[in-house]
């Protein structure tokens with residue numbers, strides 16, 4: 001990072017629309033799919049108080065969602081670049097070089113008429129920051145990842161370290177855990193990586209309304225009278241759905257619904273989950289629901305919500321959503337999760353990748369439904385206090401506007 005003073009991210013009182021000097025922003029995201037980083041960009045782009053546009057590096061349902069919110073979207077797709085994944089980075093980037101150069105130029109061209117370039121994903125960071133000599137715009141990077149060697153290879157970590165030091169003007173991290181990993185990697189000052197947690201549409205998830213759970217389960221095709229756990233999120237090895245299946249095999253009469261799909265090429269993992277379920281003999285107690293658009297309904301339909309990531313989760317929107325839905329949440333104690341859940345107060349934390357501990361926690365919650373509901377009620381209040389969309393938008397706006405203001409002062 002250029003040596004920047006810390007941005008004040010505390011002026012929560014002023015609504016974004018009431019601010020003056022809101023800079024125009026080009027938001028860049030590599031994905032057309034609906035992942036957590038994309039959900040977090042939606043309200044920001046939709047309510048931005050000055051000219052803005054989202055540039056996507058792949059097409060997909062994210063584009064339609066943004067357009068339905070009135071956000072102008074443009075595309076700069078390169079199949080060879082979209083094909084590069086974390087695990088194939090070393091093999092593929094050379095072949096994709098012409099596509100990389102084209103995308104760097106396309107982002108720089110788009111950025112010309114904006115004050116700030118806001119990079120929302122890893123590839124957007126690399127391609128947007130490499131083009132800095134062309135566009136010379138202030139770069140804000142919203143970091144959604146824990147940049148540890150468990151999550152990323154040496155080449156990617158090296159590139160990110162270099163870009164953080166020399167091209168990015170301002171980083172905002174989605175959790176303290178993500179911030180700390182970047183500080184360790186890039187040796188920047190902790191105060192140069194402020195944290196802005198995601199905001200969740202609490203109203204949409206709030207379950208204070210009276211619901212006929214039986215009717216809801218019938219509508220969703222879920223077992224009406226079973227004790228039902230739900231695991232929400234894309235199917236990927238590090239999201240740990242296999243750990244939930246092992247726990248399922250250990251808890252008598254428990255049913256489990258997996259909501260989410262293999263979004264980024266993890267089809268082999270999905271297949272392996274089906275095979276594991278057959279091997280464990282739990283197929284009749286397991287439902288693969290696929291990707292769903294109505295998460296609040298699915299969350300309200302279950303008795304307990306599981307989060308099973310085996311690696312430190314950078315933030316974990318699904319955890320806050322589960323809390324907002326008023327359901328007891330059992331989550332993996334690593335990464336940003338420990339900034340959200342406090343064990344026994346507003347949820348349960350278990351050791352990551354430990355199906356025995358997970359099964360025990362499920363039994364604890366099942367045995368004491370009243371205590372579980374007390375904890376869930378506290379969680380709903382905590383979610384409302386700490387993770388509102390308004391707070392998120394105000395903090396992001398302050399951070400972005402602060403970064404742009406320094407460009408004018410310089």
Ligand code: UDP
Pocket residue numbers: 034035036037039232233234259260261290291292293295315316317318319321
């Ligand atoms: N989600 C969804 N439908 C699904 C599965 C997930 O809408 O079938 C949403 C979920 O509500 C959450 C996001 O996808 O807002 C996942 O974000 P999270 O931060 O939990 O994980 P990520 O996938 O970004 O690592």
Ligand code: GLC
Pocket residue numbers: 035036037040144145174198313314315316317318
């Ligand atoms: C990423 C992370 C997830 C986080 C989301 C939003 O996709 O994997 O943990 O909640 O970004 O910041």
